Amino acid sequence: MIKSFLKPFNTVTSTQKQARWRIVAGIALTAQICSANTTIDRYLDTSLPFKERAADLVSRMTLEEKVPQLINDAPAIPRLGVREYNWWNEGLHGVAALGDATVFPQAIGMAATWNPDLLYTVADVISTEFRAKHFENLHRFGGSDWFAGLTVWSPNVNIFRDPRWGRGQETYGEDPYLTAQLGVAFVKGLQGEESHYLKTVATPKHYAVHSGPEATRHEDNFNPSAKDLEETYLPAFRATMVEAGARSIMCAYNAVDGVPACANKQLMNDILREKWRFDGIVVSDCGAVFDVYEQNNHGYSKTPEEGIKAVFDAGLDLICGDAKEANHIHSAVKAGLITEQRLDESLIRLFTERMKLGQFDPRDKVFPKITAAHNDTAEHRKLAQEVAQQSMVLLKNSDSFLPLKSSIKKYW
Helix, strand or coil: CHHHHCCCHHHCCHHHHHHHHHHHHHHHHHHHHHHCCCCCCHHHCCCCCHHHHHHHHHHCCCHHHHHHHHECEECCEHHHCECCEECCCCCCCCCCCCCCCCCCCCHHHHHCCCCHHHHHHHHHHHHHHHHHHHHHCCCCCCCECCCCCCEECCCECCCCCCCCCCCHHHCCCCCHHHHHHHHHHHHHHHHCCCCCCCCCEECCECECCCCCCHHHCCCCEECCCHHHHHHHHCHHHHHHHHHCCCCEEEECCCEECCEEHHHCHHHHHHHHHHHCCCCCEEEECCCHHHHHHCCCCCCCCCCHHHHHHHHHHHCCCEECCCCHHHHHHHHHHHCCCCCHHHHHHHHHHHHHHHHHCCCCCCHHHCCCCCCHHHCCCHHHHHHHHHHHHHHCCCCCCHHHCCCCCCCCCCCC
16 A cells, blocks of 8 residues: 555556545644644633733744834734734724725714714724724735724814814814713724623824814924813813723824923823823824924934834834834834833733734634624614714804895905
8 A cells, every 4th residue: 555655646547646635634734733732822822811912922023023013004924923904094983995884974063963872873883894894804814904904093082173173073073071971982882892802992082282283283382281281182082091991092293392292201101101091002193203303393303213212212102104113113222222122012012902803813703793794784874864963953043144145244
């Protein structure tokens, strides 16, 4: 039999060839099983806490593998089974920029409903559609591109005070209390209430004192009074972090009291990390780290490496920006401006949240009932119509002011 198996391959029939391949495959598989370590790698052990798994995974990475993971467009690490992942996604009033999805009224319109319960339901639907689209758009090996991930950079809980800010419609308006209540509802709806996994990661933005004007957002500095900071600009962030448990937050382009928000230790460390006990991810607005060292913008640091030191010293974890920022991180480590241990702190936070999203666990354990068919359903469209109806505000035409009389002076 052995002699028959060892006959030259070109002297046997196709049926015999197939049989031989099956035997060879079986021998290889058996050898692999016999030689395999009987203990699973800790980062793949679903019985362990997410943070412990993340720490184990990070400990296995080289510096060259770690640094690119700190940029929003994070590459794969094939030898560890880490799939490529782009952290950037938007969902202010529906899943953005990835084909058809249920579209709800703009945030400023939903705020006009004065209905936190309704916003919770809206966000729950949006997170379902994020999951549906995520599964539908995964790469062959499980990775995901821009706008196909599960880390949602929403809601926008800035206070809308300046009409020159072209994105005021993304906010819930000028009222700190209403913004806080709606922000809490939206965050809870996005993240879900499943006991083990997060449905998505919510990211309230832009922390803090960010509300225009749009044209100078990369260089503006604001000096709010202590009272205005505490009573106007921080309540919604505090509520979404402390009450709703948001797992991510985005720091703003502008400076506060002369220090860029993403390098501002008072905002990022003293208030966010220490006072509010936040242990999740801080991500920069896109290009905000560049603004820290760019001399035509804030010019807060003289070099990119010093800018990297400033933001990571303040508590930043993830840079949304050009891939060249990875080179600046690497240079900052080599120059001794920042330690690899400090990078590990951020990486553990980042991979903890990816694990909470189920990215390292079997698909049948992570929201298995949500499929691609759960996107833009008739039920979801019906809800969008209801929200639109509740957002409508009827103004009384006092003293027959409308229509405007021809005698009223016009300036256009």
